[in-house]
Amino acid sequence: MFGSSGKKIAKALGLVPTAALACSLSQAHATSLPDPLYDAPLVSNKETSLETIVVAGGCFWGVQAVFQHVKGVQKALSGYAGGDASTAHYDIVSSGQTHHAEAVQITYNPSQITLGKILKVFFSVAHNPTEMNHQGPDHGTQYRSAIFVATPEQKKIAIDYITQLQQTNIFSDPIVTQVEPLDHFYPAEDYHQDYATLHPDNPYIVTNDLPKVNNLKKEFPDLYLPHG
Numbered sequence: 001m002f003g004s005s006g007k008k009i010a011k012a013l014g015l016v017p018t019a020a021l022a023c024s025l026s027q028a029h030a031t032s033l034p035d036p037l038y039d040a041p042l043v044s045n046k047e048t049s050l051e052t053i054v055v056a057g058g059c060f061w062g063v064q065a066v067f068q069h070v071k072g073v074q075k076a077l078s079g080y081a082g083g084d085a086s087t088a089h090y091d092i093v094s095s096g097q098t099h100h101a102e103a104v105q106i107t108y109n110p111s112q113i114t115l116g117k118i119l120k121v122f123f124s125v126a127h128n129p130t131e132m133n134h135q136g137p138d139h140g141t142q143y144r145s146a147i148f149v150a151t152p153e154q155k156k157i158a159i160d161y162i163t164q165l166q167q168t169n170i171f172s173d174p175i176v177t178q179v180e181p182l183d184h185f186y187p188a189e190d191y192h193q194d195y196a197t198l199h200p201d202n203p204y205i206v207t208n209d210l211p212k213v214n215n216l217k218k219e220f221p222d223l224y225l226p227h228g
Contacts (some may be wrong), residue, residue, distance in 0.1 A: 034164070036164065037054065039116030042110065055122050057143075064077070067106050067195065072223070075105075077104065078104055082148065121216065123177075123224070130175055131145065187198075
């Protein structure tokens with residue numbers, strides 16, 4: 001297996017160990033979920049202000065790719081959340097010692113999509129919420145499952161939905177997604193933005209991230225946008 005620094009190089013080059021690829025392939029599936037029982041309603045005013053939510057679930061390349069194809073999402077930006085500005089740099093975050101998570105800031109139109117529906121996509125196809133500090137071949141606290149909330153309403157919607165999903169026993173293992181306060185979101189380096197779109201033939205993207213986008217199309221045909 002690769003060392004910590006080797007993993008970063010290997011991921012960028014798409015050189016992922018065979019065992020890790022098999023693990024990722026086995027997890028490249030969608031989970032059909034119910035709608036949240038508690039959610040913010042769609043806003044009737046189409047001129048309403050855009051809203052944001054920050055989520056983390058493994059490498060931000062795949063999470064960003066999913067939400068770039070979701071109707072109502074205006075922008076999905078890869079970055080870091082949960083740590084300080086001084087350590088919000090990929091080479092430092094990759095150490096797993098900064099408390100940052102690789103995260104995605106989702107800017108959406110609340111007249112077109114609700115926060116609850118965004119979280120449904122997040123839990124269903126964007127990542128596996130039962131994995132603690134890893135997704136597929138990526139391991140470390142920077143790959144944890146988390147929702148970073150900025151308002152009491154966001155916190156309630158997130159916690160209520162997690163509780164609802166736990167009670168349905170849809171997932172065979174407990175949901176480990178953390179709901180954390182959003183202190184700040186730091187955009188990632190330019191070379192991380194739109195990575196899946198710009199490198200569709202990268203073996204890492206083909207194995208880990210394109211299946212997520214394909215699952216979005218299958219599970220949420222009403223929300224899927226063919227071009228991110």
